[in-house]
Amino acid sequence: MEAVQARLQHTKSVWQEEIAFVGPNGRQELFCRGTPLFSAWGYWSGAVVVFDDVTALIQAQRTALWSEMARRLAHEIKNPLTPIQLSAERLRHKLAKSLNEADAQVLEKSTRTIVQQVEAMKTMVNAFNDYARPSKVQPVALDLAELVEEVAALYPAASGLKIDVCATGPLPRVKADPVHMRQVLHNLIKNAQEAGGGDEAATRVEIALRSVEDAPGYLEISVRDNGPGIAPEYLERVFEPYVTSKTKGTGLGLAVVRKIIEEHGGGIRIDSRYKAGAGFIIRLPLAEPVLAADRRDEQ
16 A cells, blocks of 8 residues: 555556565565546546456466476486486496406495486476476365375374374365375475474474365365474565575475465465464365355354
């Protein structure tokens, strides 16, 4: 409103401006256009301001741009990796027997490092390739609470990670692909575990599920941890590829999560009200949307 007020006070002609802000539903992108109103005597008497919410459009443009960039990057990097690895292995095989013990150890260590780094680059390329490739979503009527319990069971207490699952009341099924939803949960849990700074014994993740009062056709799942949270400079771009404060990884974890959720017709945002760590809120469409009349009958 401050940006619009400045335009109204100082601009007496047609104007337009893009305004971005972080609200309760995450980052919002507004395209504003203003037209002044004048009286019959030529005096300025007000203005008409039109607000267009272009958040989804801009996100779609960014996703398409990143997908194309990831596809090209994967293609350009992948081609020379196999020759590099084969050449290193051939050198080791040909020269190992003709060198003395000290030189042979240096050769072995060097070629092993090359092969390991090539494998790491292949993993990164495959991650970018998976991000660029459209997912084959096969949605079914899924009991999300049951799926969350199954995923949480894969992280026993011995792993040093504590996961608490809370489901509010009997929950309707969602329309989702179980394989992709497992990937979403694993990515968020892994993200919380890595953000803990190595102190896994103190890492705690809370996963809560509930029906949404203001959106009857959706189920809401929140994932919160007790880590250091998200730095302010990353808040607006945390779901973009390669945006991460961690020293390891490709920075694609949250980008892939958002891509999967949006392919399911849902949405994900940062829980801006949660201050004890990082929090994310996901909404997924129900397999059989509940109508308002049905909800009144249940009550």
